[in-house]
Amino acid sequence: MIVTELAIGAGVALVCGLDRVAALQVMISRPIVAAPLAGWLLGDVGIGLEIGLMVELLWLARLPVGAAIPPDDTQVAIAGTVLAVSLGQVLGQSGLEYQLLCLLITIPLGKFGQFFDRFARQYNGRNLALSDSYLEAGQFRAIEQAHRMGICCFALASLGTYFVIICGGLLMIPLLAPLLLPSLEATAQWLRIALPLVGIAVILGTINVSRSLTLFGASFGMAFLLMWLV
Amino acid sequence: MQSLGKLRLLQVWLRLLLLQGSWNFERLQGGGWFYAMVPVLRTLYGEKELRRIAREHVGYFNTHPYLAPSVAGAVIRIELERAAGREPEIGIAEFKEMVAAPYAAVGDALFWGGLRPLAAGISLLLASKGLAIAPIVFLLLFNALPLWFRIVGFLSGYELGVKSVEFLQHRNLPDLAIRTKETSVVLLGGVAAFMVFQLLNIEKKPLWLGFLAVPAVLLCAYLAGRGISTLMLVLLSAGLIMLCSLFSADVAVWLP
Numbered sequence: 001m002i003v004t005e006l007a008i009g010a011g012v013a014l015v016c017g018l019d020r021v022a023a024l025q026v027m028i029s030r031p032i033v034a035a036p037l038a039g040w041l042l043g044d045v046g047i048g049l050e051i052g053l054m055v056e057l058l059w060l061a062r063l064p065v066g067a068a069i070p071p072d073d074t075q076v077a078i079a080g081t082v083l084a085v086s087l088g089q090v091l092g093q094s095g096l097e098y099q100l101l102c103l104l105i106t107i108p109l110g111k112f113g114q115f116f117d118r119f120a121r122q123y124n125g126r127n128l129a130l131s132d133s134y135l136e137a138g139q140f141r142a143i144e145q146a147h148r149m150g151i152c153c154f155a156l157a158s159l160g161t162y163f164v165i166i167c168g169g170l171l172m173i174p175l176l177a178p179l180l181l182p183s184l185e186a187t188a189q190w191l192r193i194a195l196p197l198v199g200i201a202v203i204l205g206t207i208n209v210s211r212s213l214t215l216f217g218a219s220f221g222m223a224f225l226l227m228w229l230v
Numbered sequence: 231m232q233s234l235g236k237l238r239l240l241q242v243w244l245r246l247l248l249l250q251g252s253w254n255f256e257r258l259q260g261g262g263w264f265y266a267m268v269p270v271l272r273t274l275y276g277e278k279e280l281r282r283i284a285r286e287h288v289g290y291f292n293t294h295p296y297l298a299p300s301v302a303g304a305v306i307r308i309e310l311e312r313a314a315g316r317e318p319e320i321g322i323a324e325f326k327e328m329v330a331a332p333y334a335a336v337g338d339a340l341f342w343g344g345l346r347p348l349a350a351g352i353s354l355l356l357a358s359k360g361l362a363i364a365p366i367v368f369l370l371l372f373n374a375l376p377l378w379f380r381i382v383g384f385l386s387g388y389e390l391g392v393k394s395v396e397f398l399q400h401r402n403l404p405d406l407a408i409r410t411k412e413t414s415v416v417l418l419g420g421v422a423a424f425m426v427f428q429l430l431n432i433e434k435k436p437l438w439l440g441f442l443a444v445p446a447v448l449l450c451a452y453l454a455g456r457g458i459s460t461l462m463l464v465l466l467s468a469g470l471i472m473l474c475s476l477f478s479a480d481v482a483v484w485l486p
Contacts, residue, residue, distance in 0.1 A: 021250050021253055022248065022250055022251045022253070023247060023250075023251060024247050024248075025247075025250070025295050025296075025376075026369065026373055027346070027368070027369060027372050027373065028369070030346075030350070030368065032350060032353050032354065032357060032364060032368050033365040033368060036362065036364070036365045037365070045362050046362075049357050049360065049364060049365075050357075052357060052364075052365070053354055053357040053358060056350050056353075057347075057350060057354070057418075058460055058464065059460055060346060060347055061454075061460075062460070063338055063342045063343060064342065065338050065342070066258070067255055071460075104468060107461065107464060108461060108465075111461070121253055121254050121255055122254070122255065124252045124253060124254035124261065125254035125255050125256045125257075127252070127254075128252055128254055128256070128257060128261045129256065131261070132288070135281060135284055135285060135288060136281075138277065138280075138281055140268055140272075140280070140284065143261070143264055143265070143268075143288070144264075144265055144268060146252060146261060147251055147252040147261045147262060147264070147265040148251070149252070150251045150252025150253070150254070150261060151248060151251040154251070154253075183472050183475060184472075186475045187472050187474075187475045189429055189432055189433055190429065190471045190475075191468055191471055192429070193425045193426060193428075193429050194467045194468065194471055195464060196354065196422075196425060197422060197425070197426075197443065197446070197447055197450070197467075198450055198460065198463045198467055199460070200421070200422055200447060201447045201448070201449075201450030201451040201453075201454055201463070202450070202451070202454040202460050202463065203414075203415075203418065204415065204447065204451035204454075205450070205451035205453070205455035206454060206455065207343065207347075207414075207415065208339075208411070209408070209411045209412055212412075212415045213448055213451065215412060215415045215416050215419065216415050216416075216418065216419040216422075216444075216448075217419070217444050217448070218416075219415070219416040219417070219418075219419025219420050219423070220419040220420070220423045220443070220447075221423075221441070221444070222419075222423075223419065223420040223423035223424065224423040224426065224427060224440050224441065227423065227424065227427045228427070228437050228440075
């Protein structure tokens with residue numbers, strides 16, 4: 001059963017991973033979309049929504065510009081959801097604290113996404129370096145084929161990241177759950193908003209807007225007061 | 231002057247959706263650009279000419295993927311002029327070089343820096359209320375503008391050629407990017423306030439504590455600005471919260 005669920009997650013990881021750089025870029029790769037999609041396919045959209053909510057803002061400030069490669073929040077969100085749903089059933093765990101445990105283990109593993117992504121780009125560079133000789137020989141289809149191979153390479157990089165995160169989660173979560181779940185139980189609601197708040201802070205710290213801190217403080221204060229008083 | 235059939239144009243537009251498929255550190259989107267343009271080149275030129283012309287499309291290219299169709303449309307128009315034997319007012323390599331970097335800069339600021347946090351903020355509000363439509367709202371909010379630029383930019387590029395630059399200039403995108411970013415910051419303030427308010431209600435804590443979130447966020451923003459990584463901030467804040475929970479009973483005595 002868990003193998004089927006991991007395979008469904010791999011399918012989502014592949015499609016959403018391609019959307020991240022190689023194809024379409026309609027943002028189904030964002031955690032707020034990818035995690036609920038994985039959760040929905042696994043039969044629990046609520047878990048996906050929670051995980052998407054917590055991961056979405058974390059690396060949003062890291063723009064996929066030029067050669068910059070942000071950590072793979074797409075695969076973190078998908079693998080986190082798959083682990084929360086499928087491994088949770090095996091371990092008999094559920095609830096926000098267990099979802100948080102899955103996330104706290106998968107978030108650092110998102111760094112592996114940078115490694116796989118860089119490898120894919122280097123492979124593409126070597127592959128396309130042959131374009132000039134293909135051009136000399138008039139083999140235009142070979143250049144097109146090299147481009148298609150690049151897409152396959154990005155797909156493999158996404159799958160590689162997904163499987164590293166899943167394997168890390170499968171190894172660590174059963175070991176750490178008995179140790180960390182009691183303290184996570186007491187702090188789950190606080191951690192649930194801490195992750196988006198850290199994401200917002202990183203956006204504020206890096207966004208190129210004059211008076212961004214003033215705007216943030218004013219809108220926070222106004223909204224909070226309104227909710228308090230009304 | 232020769233014109234291209236709708237199907238050929240559609241083929242190029244669809245291939246532009248895979249522009250970054252072979253992204254690499256040497257030519258960036260160069261492979262994807264050639265992949266998108268080759269159907270047009272095959273239509274316009276014979277085998278011998280094609281080898282010579284294709285050289286101009288194989289090298290380095292990098293712009294924002296949502297504005298690349300605008301560049302492609304204009305380049306197709308220039309290619310049509312050249313194939314008809316007219317000397318274009320600007321060479322293809324020069325045109326690409328002239329527009330690619332500014333389009334990339336404005337696209338990054340508008341779509342990645344402004345629109346994405348804005349759409350994310352609105353959908354997070356819905357997600358924090360447990361509404362499953364949050365992802366759909368995100369996709370609709372985010373994709374409307376990029377899709378418009380991808381379609382209309384391509385068609386205007388094809389119609390106007392080099393003058394399509396004016397089409398984008400009239401849209402005043404840098405100003406729009408700044409306004410979108412400012413709106414995002416204001417919205418994220420509201421989102422943060424809502425989440426903190428919700429938490430304090432669930433935990434049954436005094437509401438004035440919510441204002442402490444502002445200095446905490448600003449401190450994290452300062453640290454992020456000083457180069458502390460997101461991962462480090464996540465681990466630090468998670469560790470701090472778990473540590474505080476150990477002493478929560480003692481702290482609770484001081485709270486009203």
